[in-house]
Amino acid sequence: MYLITVKTKQSIVDTLCLHHCLLAVKAEMDQLCDGLRTSWVLEAIKQNPHLFARFFLSNAKEQLTSEYIKNLFHQKVFAEKGSTQREREEQTYMFFWTS
Secondary structure, three states: OOOOOHHHHHHHHHHHHHHHHOHHHHHHHHHHHHHHHHOOHHHHHHHOHHHHHHHHOOOOOOOOOHHHHHHHOOOOOOOOOOOHHHHHHHHHHHHHHOO
């Protein structure tokens, strides 16, 4: 039997918070990252976190709109023009924006 004391209370609270906020949704977060990675969006997020902050932060000051999302990909987040990587990125982009 485990006794909760004043000395162990904070440790228990910290563990419960860690589980509730992170570990309980780890599988879903991993799946989200895998999906973002397949379309190179994860790399764009890592390279430009300030541009994507409003997707993930609830206290973002501006409203998230489809126009904002489209404009993200008109900036320099694509590979060099003429490269095979760029061609694949543009194909992915066109799949989402012409559907």
